[in-house]
Amino acid sequence: MAPKYKLTYFPIMGLAEPIRFILSYGKIEFEDNRFESDKWPSIKESMPFGQVPVLEIDGKKICQTIAICRYLAKQVGLAGDNDWENLQIDMAADTVTDIRTKIVSPNYETDEEKKQKKKAEVINETLPFLLPRLDNLVKQNGGYLANGKLSWADLYFVALIDLLKFMIGFDITKDYSNLSALKNKVLEIPAIKEWVAKRPKTER
């Protein structure tokens, strides 16, 4: 029997969206359990390390977005064919996570003036250093983040673009032709297109 999947997260795309993309890509049914923020304190206590997203697989609670993505990718044909290919996928995905972390970091600053200064640094220094390199990685890999073919790293990246846009104020792929093309390519995958059309509409 197919395992039963239940995904628990806030009622937003956020860090759960890459998991939803991969499940949708594999046409795997899952319970998309979105809780309201006022329920968070009690849910937090019941989660392995007080974090979400958590994916329950036949009732066993698993946390950590990237770990979940990698596991599901193996079930749906989005992992590499060998250890070397998986290394390239992992390197790309962790680099995307670093970019995400840098974009999110100014929001932890409580002082408004400092927050704006940090945000400007991210926009004017960090991203202009990292995004051309990510764009070039995609160029070198035939339009994908790794190995010249679609992998879960591509879905992970594209699923996070809306969250990053909400955080930083613009689509980070806008000035990068290889990243834009990758985004369009992933969003044109029929199963992804279908998911995006039917998912709850949220701003992040």
Next chain:
Amino acid sequence: MAPKYKLTYFPIMGLAEPIRFILSYGKIEFEDNRFESDKWPSIKESMPFGQVPVLEIDGKKICQTIAICRYLAKQVGLAGDNDWENLQIDMAADTVTDIRTKIVSPNYETDEEKKQKKKAEVINETLPFLLPRLDNLVKQNGGYLANGKLSWADLYFVALIDLLKFMIGFDITKDYSNLSALKNKVLEIPAIKEWVAKRPKTER
């Protein structure tokens, strides 16, 4: 022919130490290329995403500590036996990374008063929430982070303890019997013991 490994990092343990642990565990020879900090600007430019550690495998530059650890683990018998076991290992390792990130985060605060306040929060709230859960995970897994047996997640965790101690001022395993026992067990592995005895002595 065995691949040629060259590991480039600052002259500290830091984020390269888990990679050095796993290479040492597998008795894999590697060039331990430690550069002085004044060389960093030029080295940064030559690295895939301006970060280290970078492991060159037969001249091909690979970044991202966790991705490198997972890849090497497969070569030296520290990965899981199946997808489910690897999921448990990945979840544990990413949780250790979260704890590391939280311990390091106050250091990005420029205001000294705020830095101390954030550090106190980490010590009094974040760690007392996360460490008992990590300790319990080890208890549930027969003295290891995952699957009741040694994996690269254990080496990753133990190799970072000195860095975390430098950051936060104490050994995070000190009040947790399962974490302390895991630390001792990993440090007693002959190949690790040998590496720790011969490595350059640095404070972090």
